[in-house]
Amino acid sequence: MALIVQKYGGTSVANPERIKNVARRVVATRRAGNQVVVVVSAPGDTTDELIALAKQITDRPSPREMDMLLATGEQMSIALLAMAIQDLNEPVISLTGPQVGIVTDSVHTKAKILSVSCERLEKELQKGNIVIVAGFQGMTCEHEITTLGRGGSDTTAVALAAALKADVCQIYTDVDGVYTADPRVVPGARKLASISYDEMLELASLGAQVLQPRSVEFAKLHGVVLEVRSSFNNNEGTLVKEVTEMEKAMVVSGVAGDKNVARLAVFGVPDRPGIAKTLFSALARESINVDMIVQSYMRDGINDIAFTIGRDDLDKAVRVCEQVKEEIGASGMAYDDRVAKVSIVGAGMITNPGVAAEMFACLAEQGINIHMISTSEIKISCIIDEEHLTRAMKALHERFIGPAES
Amino acid sequence: MALIVQKYGGTSVANPERIKNVARRVVATRRAGNQVVVVVSAPGDTTDELIALAKQITDRPSPREMDMLLATGEQMSIALLAMAIQDLNEPVISLTGPQVGIVTDSVHTKAKILSVSCERLEKELQKGNIVIVAGFQGMTCEHEITTLGRGGSDTTAVALAAALKADVCQIYTDVDGVYTADPRVVPGARKLASISYDEMLELASLGAQVLQPRSVEFAKLHGVVLEVRSSFNNNEGTLVKEVTEMEKAMVVSGVAGDKNVARLAVFGVPDRPGIAKTLFSALARESINVDMIVQSYMRDGINDIAFTIGRDDLDKAVRVCEQVKEEIGASGMAYDDRVAKVSIVGAGMITNPGVAAEMFACLAEQGINIHMISTSEIKISCIIDEEHLTRAMKALHERFIGPAES
Secondary structure, rough: EEEEEEEEHHHHHHOHHEHHHHHOOOOHHOOOEEEEEEEOOOOOOOOHHHHHHHHHHOOOHHHHHHHHHHHHHHHHHHHHHHHHEEEOOOOOOEEEEEEEEEEEOOOOOOOOEEEOOOOHHHHHHHHOEEEEEEEOOOOOOOOOOOEEEHHHHHHHHHHHHHOOOOOOOEEEEEOOEOOOOOOOOOOOOOOOOOEHHHHHHHHHHHHHOOOOOHHHHHHHHHHOOOOEEOOOOOOOOOOOOOOOOOOOOOOOOOOEEEEEEEOOOOOOEEOOOHHHHHHHHHHHHOOOEEEEEOOOOOOOOOEEEEEEEOOHHHHHHHHHHHHHHHOOOOOEEEEEEEEEEEEOOOOHHOOOHHHHHHHHHHHHHOOOOOOEEEEEOOOOEEEEHHHHHHHHHHHHHHHOOOOOOO | OOOOEEEEOOOHHHHHHHHHHHHHHHHHHHHHHOOEEEEEEOOOOHHHHHHHHHHHHOOOOOOHHHHHHHHHHHHHEEEEEEHHHHHOOOOOOEEHHHHHHHOOOOOOOOOOEEEEHHHHHHHHOHHHHHHHEEOOOEOOOHHHHHEEOOOOHHHHHHHHHHOOOOOOOEEEOOOOOOOOOOOOOOOOOOOEEEEEEEHHHHHHHHHHHHOOOOHHHHHHOOOOOOEEEOOOOOOOOOEEEEOOOOOOOOOOOOEEEEEEEEEEEEEEEOOOOOHHHHHHHHHHHHOOEEEEEEEEOOEEEEEEEEEEOOOOHHHHHHHHHHHHHHHHOOOOEEEEEEEEEEEEEEEHHHHHHOOOHHHHHHHHHHHOOEEEEEEOOOOOEEEHHHHHHHHHHHHHHHHHHOOOOO
């Protein structure tokens, strides 16, 4: 008897019909002789609707009350899914994050999981119950309700799979696997049979939007095998696991685009030790995730520091920069949120020099200007104007992976 | 410094504008130098919408999962109200029923409060916070989420007022007090300045819909002074307290109508001890509240037993009756849900004989047939056909309280 953790995203539980569809999948998995733990997100656009509702009340809702509000979305989903499974005559129980004992830190709206208690989960599984768990949420040691931030349900699923030592963690979504690029943007994109954690991690954090980066990190750390599948068909999905055998030959396994990017720059910073620390510590204290950092080559003892963040954090980051500007002796600042990040990812890059040069050439041929560059062992990212993103992705996919299917 | 518990119903928090309005009232009470604990219901029709959603999933949702679903409504309200109060720069914190430590029995969807912990509430009040508490919900000793049934937020408010020894428990609703009859039905109805717990209790359980009966019972038991007010204006409300001085002269202080009534009858029951016990224990086990019970005069050693319940429980009650029919040797059964209950209430009735006869005469003059009669020291109720309810209420109000205003 295998123990399977399944996670269904918001689009999979967007309405009663889809919830019933998920219930049938869950029950089929149970009746095939498996123990099943199911993690669900809030239905459809519920989270966005709740945020819009809060914005009608106040411009700056407190994160603590935001979590109180947002946690209701997943609680609706688990109750409705449990009802649908009961209707199919399988024993089932729904549990909120706090009821499971998912303990997080107290960074509201972006909390990190500190520990997962298996006691209640195992008790319910032993009773023969299918267990439905609310994704995206947990509680602090002081019983305050927290949420894990966008895509947090993936992290919940992986954390439960790790804690319960599940055989596999299936992530059901609206796409049926991991593609070499977003098929909606690049028509020639192909589905991968498997991919390594590192490649998936780069793709995930580069905006492939299939899996939440933190969940992949968590899976890698605990050796949880992930399977990305569609909840709307029975197609084979993509396995995310330690060693990839299938796609090794490919230098570049994927092209990713991300529009959730804003760039900021602080100009004329004197070249003194501790400047970067002051700036980025101040950003970290506000829980702003900084992605790329570029410090220009010093000229006359003065530097420019540029960096990118998620667009949601732009207002906060601008405020932070204005506060520390004088402290670090900067002469000015600028920001721009009409940019995007295009990236190529592949474990084969390490042994293939010249991939970066080929990427820059490809973008140049398209007449696309590069604002910032960042590289790691298995990926190269460029910040470009948002308007060129689709064209850049198509050109890079054709260059590195193959022509669009006719 | 007074400690005031305020309760706002669903219509008072139905949309962002109304939530802001409630926030202004709460903040005004705080700035007048009071400590304030606020209990809120789910916004507008949220509870009904959630029930409709559940019904789309399954005909018979389990009560446990129903509570999981319904508890989200109040959680939305408390978060949004807390945000609106923060926007007015007053310190505030929202707490769910479980977070407060409202412990209930485990009768899901109709749970009863067993105890209220003051620890967290007092800690937050001492910090200077306005405390917003989710009405209608609690948890069992096993941390299962429960709800208190329709109107449960009133009970939450009274329970908190009792536990905290609050100076007053203000119930804000869409009417500005307790009237001699529903003003929408009887145009001549008048607002009462004050009313005794017992009279309010009879009016409440008779469908006056201003206060939940259990909350009035609780208030009487713990000596909590209630004040019924409108959240839409600043009119004086109605006080509900131990001794009524104002309205003592009136024989009848109110006329009430209730359409949430179904009647059942079990025919041809042999006259043996324990029959009633068997029938009503079986109904109690299913948590069905029985209101009126009439056992007809025995004829040839055989009885008919008739009783009334809320319409929501009709299906369940019919099943119970069918199950126990053979056990008690009944020859048949019947039920009808197109009936209503009309009642007159007044502490002055005790010392005024002939009130019942006058009520029956009044209904007879209107050509209204009486199906069942039930009396207590301070009220008389009659079951009549639903279609006659409005006419019956108007006639009784004119007879006992006064003519409609022109």
